[in-house]
Amino acid sequence: MKEYELTVLIHPDLEADLETPLAKVREIITSAGGEIIKEDNWGKKKLAYRIKREDFAVYVYFDVKLPADAPLKISNTFNITEEVLRYLLATVDEKGRRALEEAKAKSPEGGKEEE
DSSP states (O other), X not given: XXXXXXXXXXXXXXXXXXXXXXXXXXXXXXXXXXXXEEEEEEEEXXXXXXETTEEEEEEEEEEEEEOTXXXXXXXXXXXXXXXXXXXXXXXXXXXXXXXXXXXHHHHHHHHHHHO
């Protein structure tokens, strides 16, 4: 299974009861054979441009592991899901992630030596 990053923009009117659309998104991922590694709610934010006559959306980020056929299934389902304004499903760049972790590991050590 491959790792993916999934960012979902949920309709702002559903912010009061966010658990219902999130449960639906989780169900779509798991029914496609995926596994949710991490979930992070970024909250309600202003959009750069209007989407479906909305100026705001609730951003939710997921780290997921998906089998080869799952991205197509998930994309097709999100396209017809009313709660989801937009989504972005991207593969994880392992080299980039390792480089970022190494930079974070070196940064605090380098700062201590200079003091």
